[in-house]
Amino acid sequence: MKIAVTRRLFQSEIDRLRERFEVAEWDSDLPPDPDQLRELLSDAVGALTLLTDRIDDDVLAAHPSLRVISNLAVGYDNIDVPAATSRGVAVCTTPDVLTETTAEFALALIFDAARQVSAGDRSARAGEWETWYPMRFLGRGVAGTTLGIVGFGRIGRNLAEMASALGMRVVVSDPAGDSAAYENLPLAELLQTSDVVSIHTPLTPSTRQLLDAERIGMMKDDAVLINTARGPVIDTTALVAALEAGKLRAVGLDVTDPEPLPQTHPLYAFERVTITPHIASATVATRTEMARLAVDNIIAVLEGTEPPHCLNPEVLERD
Ligand code: GLV
Numbered sequence: 001m002k003i004a005v006t007r008r009l010f011q012s013e014i015d016r017l018r019e020r021f022e023v024a025e026w027d028s029d030l031p032p033d034p035d036q037l038r039e040l041l042s043d044a045v046g047a048l049t050l051l052t053d054r055i056d057d058d059v060l061a062a063h064p065s066l067r068v069i070s071n072l073a074v075g076y077d078n079i080d081v082p083a084a085t086s087r088g089v090a091v092c093t094t095p096d097v098l099t100e101t102t103a104e105f106a107l108a109l110i111f112d113a114a115r116q117v118s119a120g121d122r123s124a125r126a127g128e129w130e131t132w133y134p135m136r137f138l139g140r141g142v143a144g145t146t147l148g149i150v151g152f153g154r155i156g157r158n159l160a161e162m163a164s165a166l167g168m169r170v171v172v173s174d175p176a177g178d179s180a181a182y183e184n185l186p187l188a189e190l191l192q193t194s195d196v197v198s199i200h201t202p203l204t205p206s207t208r209q210l211l212d213a214e215r216i217g218m219m220k221d222d223a224v225l226i227n228t229a230r231g232p233v234i235d236t237t238a239l240v241a242a243l244e245a246g247k248l249r250a251v252g253l254d255v256t257d258p259e260p261l262p263q264t265h266p267l268y269a270f271e272r273v274t275i276t277p278h279i280a281s282a283t284v285a286t287r288t289e290m291a292r293l294a295v296d297n298i299i300a301v302l303e304g305t306e307p308p309h310c311l312n313p314e315v316l317e318r319d
Contacts, residue, residue: 002065003298004044006032006053009072013291020299021046038062046298051075057083068301072294074098074155074281075230076311077203085312092297092310095154097289098281103158105280106198106228109252110147110163113196113224115139116250118274140195140249143167148194150187150210151201151229152177159198168196191218196226203230213238222249228280231257240266243273254280 003021005014008029017023026032026040031052038059041047046068049055055069057080066089069079074095084091112118116137123129123137147163149156152174160170160182172179173190187210191197197219201207211225211234219225225248227234236257242248251273256265259278267273281287293308300307301316310316 001045001302002043003046003048004040005048006037006040007050007072009048010288010291013288013295016295017048017298021302034059041066046070046302048072048294048298049078051078053078055079055084057087060084060087060089068092068298068307070294070297070301072290074102075202077230081311085315088315088318090301090307090310090315091312092294092301092307094290094293094297095309097293098286099154099158101283101286102155102228102280103162105254105276106155106159106200106226107162109226109228109254109274109276110142110196110198110224112274113226113250113252113272114142116272119271122271142196145169145195146171146193148173148185148190148197149182150174150190150197150199151207152179152182152184153200153202155228156198156200159200174201187215188218191215192220194223195220196224198226199229199233201229201233203232207233209233209235211235211239213241216242216247219248221247224248224250224252226252228254231255231259236267243267243270248272250274252276254278 001021003017003023005023005025007026014023014025024040032040037053041063043065045065047066048070051073055078060083068090069084070092071079072094074093076091076093079091081091116139120137143166145168147168147170149160149172152172164170171183171185171190173185173187213235216238254276255278261267261275297307297309
């Protein structure tokens with residue numbers, strides 16, 4: 001049985017696959033292009049994929065041997081799950097192990113925006129540090145400010161706990177979320193009242209461009225916007241226009257649309273925007289755990305035991 005692995009990963013985890021299966025590895029830090037992906041997947045029964053691999057119905061149709069797609073991510077907007085289900089392919093993910101790590105990174109971006117860590121670093125490197133400036137890089141502390149969390153799943157909840165401990169007032173907006181200790185507001189009200197807005201929704205048809213021009217317009221002029229979820233949840237063109245108009249005090253983006261963000265993109269021109277290359281879950285421990293889970297998912301599906309995280313277990317029951 002062949003397993004395709006679409007990127008260079010931790011060797012110890014690949015070895016666990018090799019003990020049981022034939023493994024075809026894409027031996028690069030860059031993703032295969034769609035043709036290379038098809039080639040890699042040919043005759044595979046399982047695939048360990050990344051969020052950069054588009055697994056749509058055409059790809060699934062071209063590879064009827066596939067029985068499991070194991071995505072190294074909590075998000076799965078790169079995979080057409082209903083198509084996989086109707087073709088009998090299990091789709092698995094790696095949640096939980098990255099919850100705290102991702103929430104910590106959202107918090108890092110919140111602090112960065114509040115206290116201009118990256119902007120100060122860029123300024124020092126650019127040779128602009130001539131003396132001690134009493135009136136430059138004047139930030140705003142986070143304690144006592146209101147954090148609006150859009151999407152109250154595992155990561156949003158973890159951020160809420162950490163932010164509360166820092167003295168932030170936390171409000172959330174999630175029609176489906178059990179917000180327990182936090183006020184659950186309609187999105188418009190959250191946007192109008194929050195000093196910091198942090199996005200934690202998955203990317204779905206209903207959250208695509210959720211923060212459009214109108215909703216960005218509802219935010220306080222000096223609000224901070226943070227996104228560690230998926231880039232297309234924010235309308236990038238509308239965000240650039242808002243920044244050009246002087247709206248928003250700072251923005252922290254670990255995800256962008258498009259992604260990667262081309263070097264010539266207008267977002268890079270704003271001093272008050274910090275951009276990181278989709279690294280919110282990037283700790284050694286978390287990425288190791290994600291790889292372990294992704295491998296466990298494949299082994300379990302193919303050996304007929306219960307995978308740790310399967311999005312469409314009905315496929316396994318059918319088997
Ligand atoms: C990363 O973005 C993930 O979904 O795990």
